Amino acid sequence: MTEALIAALFVFALAAFVGFEVINKVPPTLHTPLMSGSNAISGISVLGAIVASGAKEWKISVILGLIAVILATINVVGGFLVTDRMLQMFKKKEIKA
């Protein structure tokens, strides 16, 4: 395996451990916002899409990349905004908590 791949594996494994540990007890009211917030994060594939569509010439791969950019951006922007809207609902709750 290349060194870059090995480094990537380490990064993957450690990030997965962080993901497992970072969520402990979540009150049920927050399940949906948490799901939607982490869903927005998974729109990170927009970075891959940007790189894929970066070439100068028009090729199928660039077009696919641009479609991916649009879809992933909807996911990211929609996801964070929707989460915020949901959490706004619980504002009064926040003050008490």
Place this chain on the structure above:
Amino acid sequence: MTEALIAALFVFALAAFVGFEVINKVPPTLHTPLMSGSNAISGISVLGAIVASGAKEWKISVILGLIAVILATINVVGGFLVTDRMLQMFKKKEIKA
């Protein structure tokens, strides 16, 4: 910065996050064993010492490395055994918990 250094930084940061998250609530009886167990893990520098003392010729760096091997091994072996001894004491507690 070299790519290797950057990868190392990512690994360091993620491992630190794991370290922060992995310890939550620890009952006071386990403070000392936990400290001693993680202290044994910090004896991991034995790996660095092994690599440092690996050269064939006798040089100061090799001698320093060998000293480091001995010291780190004391830390590792002593640390894990001492932790086990302490935890053995709480055996009855384990059954109840």
Place this chain on the structure above:
Amino acid sequence: MSDLIPTGIQLTYLVAASLFILGLKKLGSPATARNGNVMAAVGMLLAVVVTLLDQQVLNYQMILLGLAIGASIGAIAAYKVEMTQMPQMVGLLNGLGGSASALVAVAEFWRLLGASQSVPLDASISMLLDVLIGGVTFTGSAIAFAKLQGIMSGSPITFPLQQPFNALLLGSYLVGSAFLLIDPSNLPIFLGVVGVSLVLGVMFVIPIGGGDMPVVISLLNSFSGLAAAAAGFVVMNNMLIIAGALVGASGLILTEIMCKAMNRSLFSVLFSAFGTGGGAVAGGAAGAGATDKVVHSIDPEEGAMMLGYARSVVIVPGYGMAVAQAQHSVRELADQLEKLGVDVKYAIHPVAGRMPGHMNVLLAEANVPYEQLHDMDDINPQLEQTDVALVIGANDVVNPSARTDDKSPIYGMPILEVDKAKHTIVIKRGMSVGFAGVDNDLFYKDKTTMLFGSAKDMVAKLVSEVKQL
């Protein structure tokens, strides 16, 4: 000097990844959740901006246009969607993210095809995994969306030989992948693998009932994280790998937590239609023994009298209130009762309705004061001193057999103990079972009276009757 930009990009990625981690952590606790969401969004913004500086990106206009289009659609959708449609919305967005990850792999495949350079083995493996996970996320989320939105029936869809068919699909994915690992430039086989992945996503979700969709969406959310991580291995980008692994792992934990709150196992959610772990569905048969039991039914006038002359009323909303969109009438009823000096509280069960926080969202929409909402643990000890518990379209969450009958599929689930109140009024349309499909002994108790009818009508009638008291 030429080194400076890549280094800067990587260090910014590290900052963005830390923001994601801290954001996720904060999202898990009520006091910090909004902050956490903002932190994660800032991390995302940083990551996107800095990626535009990548040396491979030469073609800014189109990308910026794409970002602008995506952002506008996303923003409009986020503001247009109704609160009660949140689960669908999350499912839809999740599907888009999954498809984007898969498209990254497809685009990379096409690029390599054009460049006709040899593809390293690990890149091919990542690509194939990305296509599989991303494809399943895409179509699976689309089906989940359709089920929740009512475009498709919510009931589990099964057909003969379903499992052999699924096995066949999986087999052809594996065979196709093996071919591609040997000859990575075979376009038809690649497209075949893409197609099979998409069909697998459909097959994965159709046998699962509509009520379980929130769990499925959470699981698919975890998948979309893994798809992003796989895309990260394809283009070798640490940021994708970290964010993807984070979402993949935390999504799995969240799915587990959600299952536990509903007293189900993930296994039974996914496979109960095949009768393997179908505790919750099998229980439906219990209804058969109920024929000889007696139910007391009253009319709204009597109900209004019971409520109006009570000292304390606890309202227990459930799925039926959500379906009937009765929250505003409920709020009005509570106001009227308070005018009469009745002490009114709402008891919120954590899994009442069909999505976590469903009742909180609805009641917040109807401007119910937050102080009147009480958690299960909070209200249960008070129910004994309550004059009337008014159950509106709730069923499973007040089923006492969860406490007493260890053969019931919901045995062990903590419930709102309304059977301990002095009187209980239940509003529902008929004697149908709830989500878990089990009969409810509460309805046959002497202290319980039924008000049959749709929640909205019935509550409205109660309001007008209470006004006349």
Place this chain on the structure above:
Amino acid sequence: MSDLIPTGIQLTYLVAASLFILGLKKLGSPATARNGNVMAAVGMLLAVVVTLLDQQVLNYQMILLGLAIGASIGAIAAYKVEMTQMPQMVGLLNGLGGSASALVAVAEFWRLLGASQSVPLDASISMLLDVLIGGVTFTGSAIAFAKLQGIMSGSPITFPLQQPFNALLLGSYLVGSAFLLIDPSNLPIFLGVVGVSLVLGVMFVIPIGGGDMPVVISLLNSFSGLAAAAAGFVVMNNMLIIAGALVGASGLILTEIMCKAMNRSLFSVLFSAFGTGGGAVAGGAAGAGATDKVVHSIDPEEGAMMLGYARSVVIVPGYGMAVAQAQHSVRELADQLEKLGVDVKYAIHPVAGRMPGHMNVLLAEANVPYEQLHDMDDINPQLEQTDVALVIGANDVVNPSARTDDKSPIYGMPILEVDKAKHTIVIKRGMSVGFAGVDNDLFYKDKTTMLFGSAKDMVAKLVSEVKQL
């Protein structure tokens, strides 16, 4: 093929790192702690074995000999050490680990000196950090060991101009480092930097009191992790970096937890000798107001009568019992009382003694049955119905001013509420204060009687008196 061994090493490292993580997690909960320790040890074994396969390692015999020597010393020390000396032991081992990390940097420096190749900037920075953190860990732990072992006085050591002196040390470290970054081959300056780091470790620990050493050792443990991580950057080894960062971060959290259990802040532990956050020390003055208060003192015979005719006795051990090594006599006393039909329980405060779990260890050594040990939260509600609370060498952990006097340095610390028992007997040598240096109102209460004397003598006398009842 030549690729296979390095890849195998790295993948094994990944497994070992995962074992460390899981091991640490399990070490935090009583039911799994022993398992967790074993997992971490297996991870370490894997990592060591696989490192021997590294291509840079050509000289096996000496290394294996080194490993064997180290392992034997470690094993013997671990089996010889007494349970009550655990904190020192951990401190000592920690110092060895820190010095090993620092030595790795020094060895690497020497190697590069010989190879006379140019040293990259980031390697120099890592080396300098490693020397600093490893050096501080080494000498700091040595001082902590000496204080706990009684080789050195436990009281804080301060001298005039101490802080300017420390600043000077730090300044010279920084200047030396700057020089070395410009000219990495300057041996005298390098040795100077090493020396300064060692002195800094001494200066760091001497102003801290002996009772705070467990916290200091925990902090130094976190440092030794960071030193290992720095060594990892020096030799560019992922395993060192991960394990080091893990220990560094989790050690910090543990230090925080330990401080909280003692109701101290880390800042006041480290700097109270300089009067900056010296809550705990300043409170000593409170003793002055106590002169006109009256103390009731009894002799062992009276004490034995109170105990023997009680229905229930709760024994509260503290630091004094540990110092006097009175645990065996205490056990005997409890046995005698039980023979007379008295119900005997032990109340264990989480920070009684000088190390976490101190009392548990001592009483386990004396074979006190585990069922008789009760946590603070467990026993406090029962104390009201207790006839006699017997306090043996405990002081701060039973000081009621933690509950009542918001100016007391221990205000807010949860205590064992022995003042609620019907009678309290306190065994201690005189009226001296405990660790926190504050006077204890308990001793002046009407219900409290004092039995002055060393814990071991007094308890032995009580035993013989009880036998004669």
